[in-house]
Amino acid sequence: MQHAEEIKLPSRGARFVKGFSRWLSAASAIPRRDPFAFAGLLLYFAFVVIAIFADSLITYDPREILFDENYDLARNLAPGGDHILGTTYSGRDIYSQLVMGTRGALIVGVTAAVCVVTIGTVLGLIAGYFGGVTDTMLMRLADIALGVPFLPFVIVLAAFMNPSQWNVVLGIALLLWPQSARVIRAQVMTLRERAFIEAARVTGAGPWRILFVHIAPNVLSLSFLYASIAVGWAILTEASISFLGFGPSDSVTWGYMLQDAYASQALGRGQYYWFVPPGLCIIAVVVAGFLISRGYEEILFPKLKD
Amino acid sequence: MAYFLKRFAHMLFVLWAVATILFFMFRTMPGTPLAAFIDNTTTAEQQEALIAQFGLDKSLGEQYWLFLTNAVQGDLGQSFFFKKPVVEVVMEVFPNSVILTLSSLIVAYAFGIVAGAYLAWRRGSWVEGVGIPLVLTTRAAPEFWLGMVLLAFFSFHLGWLPSGGANSSGSNWDSEWQRVTSMDYLSHLALPAITLAIYLQGLPLLLMRSNMLNVLQEEFITMARMKGLSTWTIVMRHAARNALLPVATAFALGIGGAVGGNVVVETVFSWPGIGRLLVNAVSASDYPLAQGAFLMITAVLVVMNFIADVSYHLLDPRVRVATR
Numbered sequence: 001m002q003h004a005e006e007i008k009l010p011s012r013g014a015r016f017v018k019g020f021s022r023w024l025s026a027a028s029a030i031p032r033r034d035p036f037a038f039a040g041l042l043l044y045f046a047f048v049v050i051a052i053f054a055d056s057l058i059t060y061d062p063r064e065i066l067f068d069e070n071y072d073l074a075r076n077l078a079p080g081g082d083h084i085l086g087t088t089y090s091g092r093d094i095y096s097q098l099v100m101g102t103r104g105a106l107i108v109g110v111t112a113a114v115c116v117v118t119i120g121t122v123l124g125l126i127a128g129y130f131g132g133v134t135d136t137m138l139m140r141l142a143d144i145a146l147g148v149p150f151l152p153f154v155i156v157l158a159a160f161m162n163p164s165q166w167n168v169v170l171g172i173a174l175l176l177w178p179q180s181a182r183v184i185r186a187q188v189m190t191l192r193e194r195a196f197i198e199a200a201r202v203t204g205a206g207p208w209r210i211l212f213v214h215i216a217p218n219v220l221s222l223s224f225l226y227a228s229i230a231v232g233w234a235i236l237t238e239a240s241i242s243f244l245g246f247g248p249s250d251s252v253t254w255g256y257m258l259q260d261a262y263a264s265q266a267l268g269r270g271q272y273y274w275f276v277p278p279g280l281c282i283i284a285v286v287v288a289g290f291l292i293s294r295g296y297e298e299i300l301f302p303k304l305k306d
Numbered sequence: 307m308a309y310f311l312k313r314f315a316h317m318l319f320v321l322w323a324v325a326t327i328l329f330f331m332f333r334t335m336p337g338t339p340l341a342a343f344i345d346n347t348t349t350a351e352q353q354e355a356l357i358a359q360f361g362l363d364k365s366l367g368e369q370y371w372l373f374l375t376n377a378v379q380g381d382l383g384q385s386f387f388f389k390k391p392v393v394e395v396v397m398e399v400f401p402n403s404v405i406l407t408l409s410s411l412i413v414a415y416a417f418g419i420v421a422g423a424y425l426a427w428r429r430g431s432w433v434e435g436v437g438i439p440l441v442l443t444t445r446a447a448p449e450f451w452l453g454m455v456l457l458a459f460f461s462f463h464l465g466w467l468p469s470g471g472a473n474s475s476g477s478n479w480d481s482e483w484q485r486v487t488s489m490d491y492l493s494h495l496a497l498p499a500i501t502l503a504i505y506l507q508g509l510p511l512l513l514m515r516s517n518m519l520n521v522l523q524e525e526f527i528t529m530a531r532m533k534g535l536s537t538w539t540i541v542m543r544h545a546a547r548n549a550l551l552p553v554a555t556a557f558a559l560g561i562g563g564a565v566g567g568n569v570v571v572e573t574v575f576s577w578p579g580i581g582r583l584l585v586n587a588v589s590a591s592d593y594p595l596a597q598g599a600f601l602m603i604t605a606v607l608v609v610m611n612f613i614a615d616v617s618y619h620l621l622d623p624r625v626r627v628a629t630r
Binding site for chain 1 (some may be wrong): 316319320321323324327331389421434436439443446448449450451452454458565566567569570573574575581584585589598599600603604607608611617
């Protein structure tokens with residue numbers, strides 16, 4: 001981004017505003033064209049609102065062990081009354097856990113997506129533009145990353161480091177960048193030969209400037225496409241890691257809830273109200289990402305739509 | 307042939323690179339790998355003997371060289387927990403993982419191919435409007451959660467199927483073959499295999515559908531239509547055969563990906579496979595076993611990537627001619 005500082009044209013502010021509004025209209029083109037993508041965006045929006053206002057939406061502290069009026073543990077209460085979704089085996093409020101889990105899921109999902117797409121975009125740009133040895137090296141690196149089994153790698157990583165959701169983010173950033181990098185590299189290779197890049201070169205723009213000022217905006221929509229998929233991947237992975245018991249023990253996530261339910265034999269007691277809602281929430285977030293990415297695809301590759 | 311050799315060398319390179327990353331990852335992590343093994347009752351001499359036994363007194367470079375040469379000869383060290391060679395422990399559970407993966411993949415791909423072709427054919431109808439979101443939902447559902455719901459319903463609620471493991475305890479078989487073909491084994495296999503199949507069918511379905519849509523626009527389809535062939539003949543004999551190729555490649559990739567991805571499903575159903583072995587080994591800090599299991603999963607993944615590449619090359623005449 002420091003290359004943007006090099007722009008010394010007088011109308012820099014105006015250019016920025018224009019660029020931003022163009023970006024906004026590109027982003028809003030999705031809901032206008034594709035109802036599925038619109039539904040996906042709405043779902044995302046709903047989850048973001050829940051995550052932001054989670055503190056006022058919860059009815060109990062999600063980690064608090066609750067007791068009833070006779071000072072007995074409020075264990076395995078069915079939904080209804082004070083507890084919208086009932087309570088867990090250890091007497092915690094399921095609804096409050098579910099609401100709090102939204103926050104954890106979104107934080108992991110969005111950070112991981114930003115990391116993986118940033119790495120993928122930058123490496124894809126560099127590989128595609130410079131070619132030669134740089135390209136070969138980066139693509140070999142991509143092959144290696146694709147040869148590492150994903151979930152086992154994150155498990156090992158999570159087991160060796162201190163349990164925290166950042167292990168998942170790290171694992172995803174390290175292993176999932178090749179997908180976006182490859183596609184962006186291919187795109188850059190064709191962009192590189194286009195006339196407007198030649199024109200920039202003739203006016204004396206350096207390679208980094210051409211790369212980040214002239215080429216990068218043209219592959220940004222591809223980055224968004226991969227970001228919207230990566231959010232879902234990250235949330236699914238985080239849930240799997242927490243379910244396997246390698247997640248952080250101090251925060252409530254959907255994966256943790258499912259692990260808790262599984263370990264406390266909620267399946268045998270048929271407590272569907274405990275383990276079904278977290279799964280449905282995960283599905284909703286991931287599907288929202290899929291729908292948005294489909295919307296992007298249809299704009300990026302209109303041929304697919306006939 | 308030159309292509310084949312190049313791809314083969316490439317595969318070995320990736321395997322070597324992953325093995326190297328794995329080695330250094332396990333060595334540079336905080337704490338000694340023996341921490342789980344040494345408690346305060348072991349004397350200093352015993353500790354040293356242990357460290358020497360596992361070759362940890364040598365320099366990092368020497369250890370690395372030993373690790374590589376031993377791994378090439380099929381020796382992955384001793385498991386701390388089982389006190390047996392890692393290869394033996396891994397090979398004991400590996401068939402279970404292969405059976406689970408293959409049976410679920412076959413079901414998933416058979417269903418996905420047929421349903422994908424059907425959805426492509428019914429493009430724009432209400433079937434598509436319902437089908438596509440449904441498929442996306444199955445792909446978005448966490449495998450282990452799907453497993454939990456199926457387990458709660460079919461096993462605990464209805465009591466139709468066993469709730470975990472691969473065989474009822476206390477049962478005996480004359481041979482491995484008899485064991486895996488027994489009704490007992492198959493009933494244990496059913497739920498995890500169905501869970502995985504539901505999760506896996508989305509990819510071949512969507513792939514088949516989009517390939518079909520592409521193929522249906524090609525000139526030879528127009529030609530077939532002009533010849534007056536029936537829709538059924540066109541879809542099945544002309545379009546589907548051409549659309550199948552990338553799906554076949556995806557199948558090989560699917561085997562590689564699924565063996566590692568099965569970790570959570572194997573855990574939910576206590577299925578004695580390699581993924582569950584890895585999780586248990588990691589939890590118990592049995593690091594030679596974790597390393598061995600990880601390496602085995604990687605080998606399957608990389609070899610399957612190789613097979614997918616080569617088969618694509620062999621099966622599609624267009625690719626073959628283009629690279630000649």
